[in-house]
Amino acid sequence: MPTGGDPHAHFHNTMFNMVVTDDGHVGSLDTKQLRSRVHEFGAYFQAILAQELRKIGIAQTYDANEQATVVSAVPQEISDFFSKGRRNVLKAAQSYASEQGLEWDKLSIERKQKMLSMAGLAARLGKDLDADDHDIWKRQAKELGWVEQSLMGPEIDPGLD
Structure with missing residues (x-):
């Protein structure tokens, strides 16, 4: 059975380290000035994301640590199932150590990190490149009893900005 990459429970934003001024000068951002504010920027992003989700009618809550918005219409067991990549890498590394x-x-910790890195690489290289991930996800979701449907609905009261 082919194993496709799973949909991610979280995502990252890329910020390129380049600026262009009005006069055409190309420079880079002073990232030392940003380093101490990374959590602040992340919190702002999560608040805006939650607000935008509510605007299109997608119910959301916050995770247990109140650090990230979570689409509450997706049951936790479905989210956990599709977040198995990290668990599988850990199992593979532990299995290798045991062997x-x-x-x-x-x-x-250094040895564990090296084994985890190698297990992660092996997992990525071992994926069936001909498999259609979307079809695999749909089949797995169906086996779990999850019905594919839109999560969008009428706007949800956005509350406080």
Whole structure:
């Protein structure tokens, strides 16, 4: 059975380190000035994302740490199932350690990180490139009893900005 990449439970935004001034000068951002504010920027992004989700009628809540918005219409067990990549990499690394006669809990953090990195690379390289991930996701979701449907509805009261 082919194993496709799973939809992600979170995402990242890319910010290119380049600016162009009105007079055409090309420079870079002073990222040292941004470093101490990364959590502030992330919180602002999450608040705007939640607001935009509510505007298109997608119900949302916040995660347990109140650090990220979560689409509440997707059951937790479905989200957990499609977040298995990290768990599978950990299992593969632990299995490899065991095959080598090593006890995972007694390994140094550096050794664990190296094994996790290699297991992650092996998992990415081992994917069936001919498989249609979307078809795999739909089949897996159906097997779990999740019905594919739009999550959009009427605007949800956005509350406070």
